[in-house]
Amino acid sequence: MIVLLSLQVFDDCEQNYPRMLQHNDSLQSSTATEKGTAQYLLCGIRGSLSQVFDIQIPNITVPINIGVTQIDFSLTDIKIYNLQVPELDVKLNEQNIVQLYLPNCDVDLKFQWKFQQSSYPYTTDSGSGTVVLRNGTMSGSAISEVDGVKCPGHMKVNVIKSNLEYQSLKIQLQGGQSWIFQSLIDIIMEAVQVQIAGFISSTMSAGFVKLANDVFEDGRREMNYANKKFIKDERYTDRVQIGSRFATLLFSGQTYLKENLTDEYITNGVGGITLNKFNTDIQMAVKDEAFNNIFYMFHKYENAFSGKDFKCVKHPTLRFTNTAALVSILVEVNETQVEIQLIAKPVVMDNISAITGKIRFDYFPYSIELRDGIDADSLLAAVLEHMNDTSEDAAFQYNYTLMVDIRTYQVVFDASERVMRLIGDTPEECMPYRLSDPL
Structure with a gap:
């Protein structure tokens, strides 16, 4: 019940995107078994339990009738000073319902x-x-939907059942x-x-909602690139996709010019993404068009791929084969166009302090079109050097999780679906929060 609400995003709708996205507009997905x-949720809870101790808990008053008189018994200045969540279990089914169980919880409160x-x-x-609750089990079920009215592209989760039992x-x-x-x-x-039992249930729900949004919130509905000119659209394109023992979040993943959101590289959808193709705990999939979208923006508005001795005629295009990613770039030298x-090779980077990451590429030569009067080797070397120099600026950005080191995940190319997947498992022991060098 409680941690499920981490799938919500509490954000205002500051960007006026030109249209509401649909399922087939998804360029990015994240899937977990x-x-x-x-494990993802449990590690997030453990890593941020201290936040729950600062929650402002409302006072409660219990009226007690004893025949000829009534007594009002009030609890104030209520504080959580101990909370233990040793395990968490998730059940996913194809009815789009998520069931969560947090067994063996211990909660200690103090009050006036x-x-x-x-x-x-x-x-x-x-x-x-003081209140000492031992061997409590918090459980609940919820469904999700994308808010298409008040805040398109934002997730809305409705709790349909919740319960607290204790020994x-x-x-x-x-x-x-x-x-x-x-x-x-x-x-x-x-x-x-x-009264206290019901109070703890509702208080812990509110507490974990706050905690979960701080930890699991996919954050901004847009991510600024370093030059502040472009933004990465992080809207959800559909509700949480619940399959047989897996769940997937679908994101826009598109890149826009911040001052001109009507310039859409993709307008008619790019097809779906097969949600679960591996048995690994977590997989992130990115369509090739997400990278082409970035190339388009950086070429059109920054001329980022033209070098000192050559001009980039149109934006580079990327396609996935089953073994690699190939990038084609058309350049012009001395009024002669050459296809390269x-x-x-993808390189995954992170910036924990900003809760963001990047997927950039290291480029290597593959082929160059031979043209009379063009020194192919020199041109290829110049283009290669320039593309590597611009790789980090024009990288694909994603919201990073502190609980999983995606840099260690295996890269799998899927030519049939035109996606690159990062696949791996969650650690058996929760990873500590760590810092990395700024990107």
């Missing part, structure tokens, strides 16, 4: 309490207290010197315990 989803009698003699009392819940009250409090303490404890092909 049940095991991968569970106040006792006030509503009739004569209007006795008041106060003190402090032990103990409340300890300190203070309380009045005779009426001492005489009614057993009645108070019985009445308060029921380069092998592009």
